[in-house]
Amino acid sequence: MVPVTVLAPEEWEPRATAHSERVRAYTEPYLRRRAAQQKHPVEDFLFTYYTQKPAQLLKWHPGAHTVLTGPPAVERAGWKFYRNLTSEERQQLGLKNDDGAVTLDLAAFLETRREAVDFARIILSGTAARPAQFGCFGLHEWAMAYKSEENSIRHEYLNLRLGAQGTDEVVEANRIRCTHFDAFRFYAPQAVALNELQPTRTAQRDLEQPGCLHANMDLYKWAYKLTPALPSDLVMDCFELSWRIRAMDMQASPYDLAEWGYPPIAIETPGGRADYVRAQRAFSAESQLKRAQLNEYINQLHLTVDP
Template sequence: MQTMERADWEPRAAAHAARVDALVAPHMARRASGVAHPVHDFLFTYYSQRPGQLRRWHPGWGTRLLDAADHDRLKGYADGTVTHDHVAAQRPLVESVHRLLSATASRPAHLGCFGMHEWAMVYRLGPDDTRHAAWPLRLGPAGTDTVVESHRITCSHFDAYRFFTPPARGLNVLRPTAGDRAEHEQPGCLHAGMDLYKHAFRLTPMIASELVADCFELARDIRLVDMRAAPYDLTSLGVEPLAVETATGKAEYAAAQRGFAERGAPLRARLVEACERLLAV
């Protein structure tokens, strides 16, 4: 067990809080004004961690903080450290995350989906029935349906696939379920990359908060590309479309996937390593 004096851990906690404040400031300003954003709100609505939780710093399992009364009031802490009992109680979660991330890391990145998951979520819907009805479809309903019907739909991520419209589900090559994620997820998937943030914050406070923030930054960058490639016209928000229905757009999307897979690989490896440390407790 490593011990940290307050003079050593307090600057790390302050630096983490300042980093997160800078990352979430636009969201907090919009929330205070009651302004919705179809791209960035996702990181705080679909994912359940609140900005204040992301801001709080934890050193992770194996470090005892001296003079840390605030931490001792948090779930899972006693005497300045995450307790053995808390780690033991979280073992099923740690095993599940370890199994999924290890399986994902073992596969090559597949780069041929071209973001069709967002298109399949609006397939054959009326303009008022889409998830972001305040923003029009860039090609209109008929043009959007044509794009879906002219592509091979290969979504491997259950949490994207489950939002497909009923007629779109039958077009998908795979049938992922909540119970077989480890059999399908692969590192080229944008949603698998964004979900590194979900896995990281679910392991809080057992892992270092710097790793959680690293995963959040990756998720933020992926989400922008995810919605640039979506069928919505978001140019009024300064979000330039990535026209995946064209050869040029497909090439740009695949290049972005490759880049995110490369950025996500070391984060996934760090999460796997953290899980293995926790499973050894």
């Protein structure tokens, strides 16, 4: 049995407050931009591409196998996937029947989310077991902007650093071997055949590898899909990792982000490619640690998955 942690209000309320402050540093600037109908090519991404909303991210969760006690815990009994402790459970933990005491309703969570959690485990464990590839140089973003004079591009409000022709020349002069379906699906039509692989959603479980920036950004996705069974501290660790990876991903893109405060990683040059790989390796190592933590929490939920 996984041990149960019981937290008094003076233990868990400061954690909830600290989490809210940590999240607001990211959500409040985004919400101000959204209200003003302004875009940011780096800092909006985690809120516009992923499905987790700012209000959802702001909620602090201790994770499974944790009991929150005291009057402030009472309202959480009405939160999705939370429940009050039974009288028997209170007695076992030495809690009075009139104390507020709530915990994750793990049975209800797994009944609703079992398929999503199982798939997350398959992706996470499979990705962790594969060798990392470090030769992509972020060319997926260039393939998305290929033949921009003929196609609409994702970030139409940004200038291409090398212009349309220069961008096309970089794409045509390099080997492109993107393994991530959710990058590949945004390729310009003319660039699809230039990718050595043809990733699909079905093949995702076989192709994801720990050198991929987008696979590592997706750790945030798998983390919030495990909410509220996962501690919010780990969710935010994955969020902030994804935030930093997004910045590097766009620095290596064909777009000119200098005026946004992001100097380019010029992957069309030997020096730029070396810089890219150094950063990619560091992110891969950091992501593997977070990937292992996510897998550990899934295992603690006593899930049995047949990949």
